[in-house]
Amino acid sequence: MSGEQSIEAKKLIVEKSKQRVLDELTFIVRKGSITGLIGPSGSGKTTLMRAIVGVQIFKGVLTISGVPAGSAALRTSIGYVTQMPAIYEDLTITQNLRYFATLANADKKQVAAIIETVKLTAQKNQLAATLSGGQKARVSLAIALLGNPDVLVLDEPTVGLDPLLRRELWQLFADLATSGKTLLVSSHVMDEAERCDALLLIRDGRLLWNDSRELLLQKTHTTSVEEAFVYMVEKGHVS
């Protein structure tokens, strides 16, 4: 792997009511790559993402483009998609985007194009409350794209989507990465790892792997990320 680092963590710790939710994570995420944050539910994926976008208190070092996570300067350069779509249900798609466009200092002209990017043009004047779960998730993604942030942190963005749409979104992620954006995409579905340049495997708040998928399969003598995951949990380490 090459390229300069975008996100860097050194001994990152998050404690919630004296329990360690993230236990001394040390990793780097390369600029212009798609990194999959893969782990079962409850492993600490969302907590790590919240720390990166600056709403989670942590100990240790966590920087984005060299700036400590949580700094005001980062608020215009990170797009965050939460697991539950964070949108206003009593506004239309366009109204949702126009509001967040103002807050993200984005050009209002960008709104129509972004709605097209997530394939919701036909529904743009529909109230968000009337949309399906997958459509709401795409509205939430569209909001994160406003203002062209350098880093996109996406918490399970493709859950419950139709496979064709899922493929299109992954194509969109790949295009964004090619254009120089850094994407951190979480999933509890191990096959999604196939589409990532690099992987962060996480379990019980501990990091199992931070490198490419190919190297993971090679080191664990397995053919899928799921097998590799099981192998590492059982062995406790990589041979």
Added chain:
Amino acid sequence: MMYHIRATAATFQRILRQLSHDPRTLALIFIVPCVLLGLLRWLFDGNTAEFNKIAPALLGVFPFIVMFIVTSITTLRERVGGTMERLMTLRIAKFDLLFGYMLAFGLLAIVQASLASAVLVYGLGLTIQGPDWFLIFTALADALLGTALGLLVSAFAKTEFQAVQFMPAFVLPQVLIGGLIVPLAQMPDVLEKVAYCMPLTYAIDALNDIVTHATISNDAWRDIVVVAAFTVAALVLGAVTLRRRTK
């Protein structure tokens, strides 16, 4: 600075747009106080003096209660629905958000108070000595107080059920001992002292004052200042409870 003005204005517009998609709530906010005042007039059938005494004070109570509920529920929805967390990852300042809320609900309160005042003065024959605009002005101050307190208490509620229960807990005591039912001077000493610690007491006092005085007395202005001070305090505390980063 320009960014913060735009963010506040956008939030103000956004809240009004949200409400515009909910005409039933809007109708309830505007019509219920008028209907209740009509009911009260009927209740005091023939006893105009008694009605004149209690009705203006209610004009301060309605916007306070309604804005308290609407604001606490709307804010709670933002917290629970994740939009608050999204906002906190953006450049918008906490006060941009809070001011946006105050402006939107303040506007709603002006409409509500104007309608209710018109019904009182033109429909139900209430006679007040002071200027009509002061009724609306005081109602607006009460509505902003309700909004600020609603913003504050929503931080202590985890569900909409809890948020609604803050109404009887925070608001009803103020209505009961604020001088609406029993004049402050006739209350037990301790209760009177408690009443003077609560903002609605001052609002009710200002409204009663305007009924009997042709000009706005210094006492009435002092009452408004006290209500405004409570509002600012609640707003500052609300900003403190609104955390960008959590444990």
